[in-house]
Amino acid sequence: MQALATVALMASLLGAGPSADPTLAEARAHVEAAKKAFLGRKFGVALQEFQAAQKLKPAPVLWFNIGKCYEKLNEIPSALRAFRTYLNEAPATPDRKQVETAIKRMETKLRARGVQQLMVLAQPPGATVTVAGKGTLPVPATFELRPGSYTVSVSLAGYQAQQKQVTVTARGSVQVEMVLQPAGGPVASAEEPPAPLVEPPVKMPPPPPDSSQGSVIVAVRPKEPPPPRGSDRPLQPRPPLDRSPLIAEPRSPSALGEAPPPRGRTWTWVAGGASLVGVGVGVGFGLQVRSAQAELLGSVHTETEANDIYTRARSSALYANVGYGAAAAAGLAAIVLFLVESPPSSTAQATSPPVAGGAPMVLSF
Numbered sequence: 001m002q003a004l005a006t007v008a009l010m011a012s013l014l015g016a017g018p019s020a021d022p023t024l025a026e027a028r029a030h031v032e033a034a035k036k037a038f039l040g041r042k043f044g045v046a047l048q049e050f051q052a053a054q055k056l057k058p059a060p061v062l063w064f065n066i067g068k069c070y071e072k073l074n075e076i077p078s079a080l081r082a083f084r085t086y087l088n089e090a091p092a093t094p095d096r097k098q099v100e101t102a103i104k105r106m107e108t109k110l111r112a113r114g115v116q117q118l119m120v121l122a123q124p125p126g127a128t129v130t131v132a133g134k135g136t137l138p139v140p141a142t143f144e145l146r147p148g149s150y151t152v153s154v155s156l157a158g159y160q161a162q163q164k165q166v167t168v169t170a171r172g173s174v175q176v177e178m179v180l181q182p183a184g185g186p187v188a189s190a191e192e193p194p195a196p197l198v199e200p201p202v203k204m205p206p207p208p209p210d211s212s213q214g215s216v217i218v219a220v221r222p223k224e225p226p227p228p229r230g231s232d233r234p235l236q237p238r239p240p241l242d243r244s245p246l247i248a249e250p251r252s253p254s255a256l257g258e259a260p261p262p263r264g265r266t267w268t269w270v271a272g273g274a275s276l277v278g279v280g281v282g283v284g285f286g287l288q289v290r291s292a293q294a295e296l297l298g299s300v301h302t303e304t305e306a307n308d309i310y311t312r313a314r315s316s317a318l319y320a321n322v323g324y325g326a327a328a329a330a331g332l333a334a335i336v337l338f339l340v341e342s343p344p345s346s347t348a349q350a351t352s353p354p355v356a357g358g359a360p361m362v363l364s365f
Contacts, residue, residue, distance in 0.1 A: 278327025285320035
């Protein structure tokens with residue numbers, strides 16, 4: 001039943017009205033023929049029609065339908081490859097969990113056969129992959145291998161070949177992605193030889209000949225000349241240091257100042273409450289999305305019903321995202337306000353009369 005819901009969704013994506021594009025019209029016809037064949041349990045015919053539509057108008061969701069047809073035909077490796085291709089091309093699809101469940105189902109069947117699937121992707125397109133002892137295939141490629149370690153080599157003309165050791169286990173399939181780099185690098189000029197890796201040591205000139213060689217040299221610090229006498233000017237005594245600016249004038253006692261009004265965290269609580277409201281809105285509309293998805297996948301619907309359910313689910317998802325976004329913004333504001341706002345201080349200050357010859361003393365209690 002899940003595949004039929006996906007077929008209806010694909011029909012809504014292609015559109016139901018007339019189109020001036022003959023290729024699009026032909027793709028619609030193949031999708032409709034595939035839908036009828038699948039409902040009639042003619043899975044081989046449905047597979048051919050889906051593949052024809054994919055060739056005319058590629059769409060990620062068609063890979064899921066192709067995988068369902070392969071699964072009905074008990075072609076497990078091809079079904080697993082189609083499901084993985086769907087998630088690679090549409091990683092944010094709403095039915096990702098259902099597709100992952102289908103992948104695990106295929107992996108369980110391959111495990112019963114004693115093998116698992118290795119899928120190799122590479123960039124740029126057109127490369128080939130070789131698994132030692134298993135053959136060479138164009139990328140993207142899949143191999144059904146027994147658990148063990150394998151050497152995977154990817155090559156393309158004009159690019160540096162890459163090699164990687166991959167371990168395949170019985171737990172599940174493995175996907176490997178490689179990016180090839182262009183072959184060759186910058187060529188050094190023939191006129192200017194490349195610099196050596198290690199700079200040669202610098203040769204120091206020999207020290208000049210010492211005529212005092214063989215004798216002992218004693219360094220004598222010259223004596224400081226004595227102070228001048230006679231007509232020299234006598235030393236002038238320093239003027240007394242004026243310490244009056246260092247003595248503070250006694251200040252008059254100041255009255256006990258009024259305490260500032262207490263500052264609470266009112267806006268912190270307001271922002272926190274707004275964040276909780278946003279979370280509630282997001283959760284509420286998220287549950288509506290789940291309900292619509294279960295309704296869409298739970299039974300067969302006409303194209304109009306599927307479109308209505310899909311539209312309702314998208315609207316609920318949009319409202320849920322808005323709610324979560326508002327909750328995140330309000331939560332961030334609450335954190336900032338919590339750090340900025342502070343509770344009222346419980347410390348009061350009073351000023352005592354000044355002590356003799358000094359500043360007033362501050363008492364804290």
